[in-house]
Amino acid sequence: MGRRGTGEGSPSRAHRLIVEAATGARLLSPAELQEVLEQVAQAGFDPNARERARGQLAGIIWKGQVLAGSTMLQPEERHYPKHVLVQQEWPPGTTLVAYLQSLREVILASRSGVATRRFEGQAWQLTVVGPSGRWRGPDGGDWILIDYRASLGHWMTAYQFDGDPEQILREKASDLQWLRRPW
Amino acid sequence: MATTPVVTLTGTTIDLTLKDLHAALDDLPSILEDKERGELSEHERDVLSLEWIREVHHLRLVLDPAYRSGQMTPEQAERYRALLARLSELLPVIQQLDFALPGVSLHP
Numbered sequence: 001m002g003r004r005g006t007g008e009g010s011p012s013r014a015h016r017l018i019v020e021a022a023t024g025a026r027l028l029s030p031a032e033l034q035e036v037l038e039q040v041a042q043a044g045f046d047p048n049a050r051e052r053a054r055g056q057l058a059g060i061i062w063k064g065q066v067l068a069g070s071t072m073l074q075p076e077e078r079h080y081p082k083h084v085l086v087q088q089e090w091p092p093g094t095t096l097v098a099y100l101q102s103l104r105e106v107i108l109a110s111r112s113g114v115a116t117r118r119f120e121g122q123a124w125q126l127t128v129v130g131p132s133g134r135w136r137g138p139d140g141g142d143w144i145l146i147d148y149r150a151s152l153g154h155w156m157t158a159y160q161f162d163g164d165p166e167q168i169l170r171e172k173a174s175d176l177q178w179l180r181r182p183w
Numbered sequence: 184m185a186t187t188p189v190v191t192l193t194g195t196t197i198d199l200t201l202k203d204l205h206a207a208l209d210d211l212p213s214i215l216e217d218k219e220r221g222e223l224s225e226h227e228r229d230v231l232s233l234e235w236i237r238e239v240h241h242l243r244l245v246l247d248p249a250y251r252s253g254q255m256t257p258e259q260a261e262r263y264r265a266l267l268a269r270l271s272e273l274l275p276v277i278q279q280l281d282f283a284l285p286g287v288s289l290h291p
Contacts, residue, residue: 049226054213056206069213075230087203119229120281139199147233152226157233163244171236171283 011151014039018126018150021179022116033114033179040126040146041107044100045075046154057081076100079158088139089160103158106130106144113165113182117173124150125173129165129182136160143182197255200245201262207238208269211276218280228280235282247287264291 011019014036020026028036050072058069062081065071080099084090090099106112112130119125126148132140141162149156161168169176214231217223249255250263270277271289278284 046226050224051227051230052213052217054210056210086206088199120232123229138195139203145237149229156230159234159237161237161240163240167244168236168240171240172232 012039012153015150015153018116019124022118022124022150022175022177024177028179036126037107037114037128040128040148040155041104043148043154045079046152047074047076049075049154051075051078053078053081056086060085075155083159084137088137090135090137090140092137094135094137102135102144103146103155106135107146111183112180114179115169115176116179117169117176119147119149119173121174125156126150127169129169131182132160196245197249197259200241201259201266204238204242204246204266205262205269207235208266208273211273211280211282215276215279232280232282239283239285243286267291 017028017032017036021028051074053067053069053071053073055069057067057071057078060067060081062073062077067073067081076096080096084094084096084099090102094102107128107130109130112128115127115129117125117127128146128148129143132142132144135144136142137160140160142160143162143165144158144160145165145168146158147156148154165182166176210231214223214228218228246263246266250260255263267289270285274285274289
């Protein structure tokens with residue numbers, strides 16, 4: 001596997017395969033789709049990006065620090081407290097490691113759907129949607145969604161939701177194409 | 184639009200979804216302020232836009248149908264009417280951020 005796409009220089013092999021599948025330039029073989037999904041599962045959130053805690057996380061204690069709304073966090077350190085600790089989409093007691101592991105499990109699960117789409121007319125994303133199963137929390141949903149941005153080579157967000165996955169995937173996105181439908 | 188799937192509604196589902204929506208709405212003004220000050224990165228804006236879609240989806244799928252069909256308790260209905268009023272107030276902010284629009288009637 002080549003290096004991940006960074007938006008600079010040549011894109012990674014996974015980036016190239018995703019864009020080729022998304023644009024209809026080629027159909028991915030089962031082996032190629034598996035290769036892409038293994039890369040996506042390893043990618044995780046971007047450790048170099050920063051996101052503000054904002055009001056929803058203000059006041060919670062994270063790693064011994066009381067978060068302010070303006071606190072800048074690494075993405076995984078914002079998504080975990082937001083979706084697991086505050087919104088309770090995952091079961092109580094789910095750790096950061098378990099949260100990330102649940103996302104990797106969904107990405108690699110054969111029942112999960114895999115789609116490409118162009119978000120807001122620009123960025124190509126690979127979106128994986130799979131049943132939440134044992135990872136469903138009090139405010140969780142039937143599905144776990146992981147959005148992977150091909151040009152970035154990292155996850156953008158991951159959350160649980162109810163309802164028809166296609167309705168969520170079509171919102172503010174074009175060129176939706178299922179590489180594999182969820183079941 | 185595809186057929187809306189059946190979602191089992193419980194008081195807890197409605198309460199938690201109301202809480203999530205109110206929290207997401209409360210954050211919108213600070214997001215716009217950051218954007219106007221040039222302090223909102225493209226990465227963070229896109230992440231917040233993606234996450235806002237979850238809230239709008241549940242507004243359309245869970246809250247609005249429950250309210251319009253009388254499945255909410257009086258207290259939940261009151262909170263939903265407050266949420267609709269807040270959505271109306273913040274609609275210009277949502278538009279300036281180019282986030283997904285509510286897609287439900289904002290009239291109680």
